[in-house]
Every structure is written in structure tokens, then in C-alpha cells.
Amino acid sequence: MPGNKVGRPLAGGITEALVQAAERIMADGGFSALTVDGIAAEVGSTRPTFYRRFPSVAHLALEVIKNRFGTGTPTDTGSLYDDLLIAQREEIAMFASPLLRKNLSGLLEAARTDTELSALCDTEFVGPRRANIARILAAASARGEIDGGNIDVDNICDLLLGPILSRSLMPVNAPLDDRLARYTVETVMTVTRARTAAHV
Numbered sequence: 001m002p003g004n005k006v007g008r009p010l011a012g013g014i015t016e017a018l019v020q021a022a023e024r025i026m027a028d029g030g031f032s033a034l035t036v037d038g039i040a041a042e043v044g045s046t047r048p049t050f051y052r053r054f055p056s057v058a059h060l061a062l063e064v065i066k067n068r069f070g071t072g073t074p075t076d077t078g079s080l081y082d083d084l085l086i087a088q089r090e091e092i093a094m095f096a097s098p099l100l101r102k103n104l105s106g107l108l109e110a111a112r113t114d115t116e117l118s119a120l121c122d123t124e125f126v127g128p129r130r131a132n133i134a135r136i137l138a139a140a141s142a143r144g145e146i147d148g149g150n151i152d153v154d155n156i157c158d159l160l161l162g163p164i165l166s167r168s169l170m171p172v173n174a175p176l177d178d179r180l181a182r183y184t185v186e187t188v189m190t191v192t193r194a195r196t197a198a199h200v
Contacts, residue, residue: 014053017045018039018043022064027102030103031061056117058106058107058117071129074132080189084133084160084185085181085182088184101168137192159191163180
């Protein structure tokens with residue numbers, strides 16, 4: 001078959017160029033504007049070159065988001081409230097960014113129908129961010145702020161992320177702002193019965 005022919009040699013820097021081109025398209029037109037032909041044409045490449053690096057435009061979109069936002073900044077201020085607030089402010093800034101707002105729903109839909117992409121979203125992006133919250137809770141437990149033995153980390157992560165996702169994906173016209181960051185952290189403080197006073 002023609003597909004068995006050896007393609008052009010891999011060009012240096014082409015992966016980075018594809019990622020940069022995809023980010024420009026995602027920031028401007030959103031996920032629906034991403035096409036293999038459009039991205040390849042923008043960087044002067046070809047479809048085979050694209051597919052040697054990414055199985056689909058959704059995988060490339062995930063790479064863009066990972067590169068742009070990372071997996072969460074480790075924090076250790078000595079205060080559960082302050083650590084959670086730093087993490088939550090970072091999450092809200094990410095979800096409020098045009099790059100994520102224009103592409104989140106499309107990427108989630110792609111992950112729903114692509115098990116490989118779904119697994120990558122979990123292991124390379126969502127999972128590490130939840131692990132960051134788990135470390136914050138573990139540190140608070142070690143300091144005696146909370147009883148770590150009675151904490152369900154997954155539920156705490158959901159309490160923090162759920163309202164942000166709701167405001168990001170639903171037409172509720174509610175802001176992603178610092179008030180939401182404080183409210184969600186204060187909810188977690190109440191649920192965990194933290195023994196430290198919330199900082200201002």
C-alpha cells in the first residue's frame with residue numbers, strides 16, 4: 001500500500017512548531033477550528049508528519065494545554081487554607097483563560113469517545129493536579145490541622161473543581177473570580193473541620 005512508503009525525514013523542531021501553531025488556532029478560533037490540514041499548512045508540513053507525532057488534533061490540543069498550564073504548582077506555606085487558596089486561584093486563572101474556555105468542551109467531548117485520550121488526560125493532566133491537592137491535605141494532616149484518616153481526597157478535589165467546571169461549561173453567567181476561590185476553599189475547611197483559622 002502507498003502508506004508503507006517511507007516519509008520525509010523528521011524535521012528538527014517540527015513538534016514544537018505544531019504545538020505553537022495549534023495554540024494560536026485554539027486561542028483564536030477554538031477547538032472546532034483545529035484541523036490536521038490547517039495546522040500542517042501553517043507550519044509548512046504534511047499530514048503524515050503530523051500523524052507521526054500526534055494521533056489526532058485532540059491529542060495535540062491536550063499537549064498545548066499541558067505545556068501552557070502545567071500540572072499545578074506545589075505549595076507549602078504551613079497553612080491548609082493558604083495552600084488550598086493558592087492552588088484554587090491557579091485553577092480559576094487557568095479555567096478563566098480564553099485558551100481553556102474556547103477549547104475545554106471540545107477536548108472533553110473528544111476524550112469521552114477516545115479511551116486513549118481520556119487516559120492521557122487523567123494521567124498527564126488531571127491526575128497530577130489532584131495529587132497536588134492530596135499532598136496539601138497530607139501536609140495539613142501531618143501538622144495536625146485536620147484528621148487525615150477521615151478525609152476523602154477525591155471528594156475534596158471534587159468540591160474544589162466542581163463549581164469551577166460548572167461555571168466554565170454551563171451558561172450560568174457566574175464569574176470565575178477570587179470570591180469563588182475563597183468560597184470553595186472555605187467549604188473544604190468546613191468539611192475537613194480544619195483546626196486553623198482561615199487567613200485573609
